[in-house]
Amino acid sequence: MTVTVGIDKIGLYVPQYYIEMTELAHARGVEPSKYTIGIGQDKMAVPPLDQDVVAMAANAAASILDEHDLLAIDQVIVGTESAFDYSKSVASYLHELLDLQPYCKAYEIKQACYGATAGLQSACDYVRLRPDRKILVVATDIARYGLGTPGEPTQGAGAVAMVVSESPRLLVLDNETSLFTDDVMDFWRPNYEAYPLVDGQFSNEQYIRFFSEVWKNYQEKTHCEFSDFEAICFHLPYTKMGMKAFKPFLEEMSEEERERFTARYQEASIYNRHVGNIYTGSLFLSFISLLENSSVLVAGDRIGFFSYGSGAVGEFFAGELVEGFENQLYIAEHKALLENRKMLTVEEYEEIFMEVVDS
Numbered sequence: 227m228t229v230t231v232g233i234d235k236i237g238l239y240v241p242q243y244y245i246e247m248t249e250l251a252h253a254r255g256v257e258p259s260k261y262t263i264g265i266g267q268d269k270m271a272v273p274p275l276d277q278d279v280v281a282m283a284a285n286a287a288a289s290i291l292d293e294h295d296l297l298a299i300d301q302v303i304v305g306t307e308s309a310f311d312y313s314k315s316v317a318s319y320l321h322e323l324l325d326l327q328p329y330c331k332a333y334e335i336k337q338a339c340y341g342a343t344a345g346l347q348s349a350c351d352y353v354r355l356r357p358d359r360k361i362l363v364v365a366t367d368i369a370r371y372g373l374g375t376p377g378e379p380t381q382g383a384g385a386v387a388m389v390v391s392e393s394p395r396l397l398v399l400d401n402e403t404s405l406f407t408d409d410v411m412d413f414w415r416p417n418y419e420a421y422p423l424v425d426g427q428f429s430n431e432q433y434i435r436f437f438s439e440v441w442k443n444y445q446e447k448t449h450c451e452f453s454d455f456e457a458i459c460f461h462l463p464y465t466k467m468g469m470k471a472f473k474p475f476l477e478e479m480s481e482e483e484r485e486r487f488t489a490r491y492q493e494a495s496i497y498n499r500h501v502g503n504i505y506t507g508s509l510f511l512s513f514i515s516l517l518e519n520s521s522v523l524v525a526g527d528r529i530g531f532f533s534y535g536s537g538a539v540g541e542f543f544a545g546e547l548v549e550g551f552e553n554q555l556y557i558a559e560h561k562a563l564l565e566n567r568k569m570l571t572v573e574e575y576e577e578i579f580m581e582v583v584d585s
């Protein structure tokens with residue numbers, strides 16, 4: 227008997243503060259349309275001083291777990307590149323905060339924005355062998371480049387939590403995926419640096435190259451075409467990035483197909499446009515955005531995913547929406563989370579930013 231595994235539940239947490247990108251543009255002497263159109267961001271999440279990656283992860287996970295999950299979860303895997311400890315993992319704090327059963331493995335994965343995808347695939351492999359068990363996978367990050375830097379408009383913060391199980395009620399993930407790794411210096415953060423070092427235009431080029439590589443490899447392995455998918459979700463460091471990589475492929479499609487993928491892409495970037503880059507959770511934030519903002523998705527639709535983590539690793543993987551998937555969504559909760567945030571002035575944001583640096 228084939229065991230189907232995948233995402234049973236998916237939850238989100240974003241901090242309660244944000245700034246408007248038009249305000250940031252004015253403060254930096256930049257045309258607002260560069261941020262809202264050129265980069266494709268309207269708002270940027272700002273975490274308060276008392277909210278770190280553990281707090282965001284715990285909030286995202288607590289919003290989806292029930293008492294059955296607490297007993298069935300065998301592993302907590304956290305993908306992050308914002309951890310504050312070189313040794314102890316964010317996952318061990320999370321295990322305690324969530325009161326998970328003690329016969330459990332808790333660990334962290336780091337590979338830039340790819341970490342949570344590695345965690346998700348590892349979780350699926352475990353559950354394929356032990357179908358009565360579940361795994362909690364959490365992506366949690368704070369993206370900081372520094373005040374007045376080119377990367378500043380692509381900052382953000384947030385966490386996504388996923389329960390991986392057998393016979394998932396949201397998305398069944400395929401076994402077949404395609405991967406690509408190359409040692410490139412596009413974005414990295416050595417131990418002695420407070421912020422990542424980034425070669426912005428080079429990182430864009432690598433993202434585009436990796437998408438093309440993994441898609442080519444995926445096609446060779448599966449003989450799939452884009453037409454087999456209803457939507458493709460991308461890692462979105464800013465909402466224009468995925469489209470930059472997808473555009474050459476869209477141009478080859480029929481007008482009808484191009485319109486369909488473009489419409490799904492818009493739906494899959496609404497939340498990212500209001501939050502910013504949450505690094506390893508960005509791809510999954512885009513998936514939540516698609517699920518909660520599209521009115522055309524139906525059970526059986528196939529969704530493709532492009533995960534990219536600088537340094538760099540890329541993966542193309544795919545899954546199928548399950549009958550009743552709409553009952554697994556937290557649309558009202560997530561919309562309230564995004565709508566009830568407090569807007570900060572640029573001065574207030576800078577003050578918080580500098581206090582983090584000084585602390």
Ligand code: HMG
Pocket residue numbers: 257258259260261263264265307337338339340376377378379380412413424425426427429430433461462463464467503505534535536
């Ligand atoms: P920049 O160099 O300041 O911006 O930084 P630009 O000059 O490239 O302009 C951006 C876009 O705005 C361009 O459009 C301009 O034409 C347009 P494009 O050519 O790209 O289509 N533009 C305007 N549009 C409308 N009105 C205007 C206007 N002016 C210009 N007035 C950059 C941009 C993304 C490089 C910078 O923000 C950066 O370095 N960000 C951080 C790195 C990053 O996000 N890289 C993405 C790929 S790598 C990745 O995804 C991994 C990552 O998530 C990390 C991880 O894995 O952990 C970053």
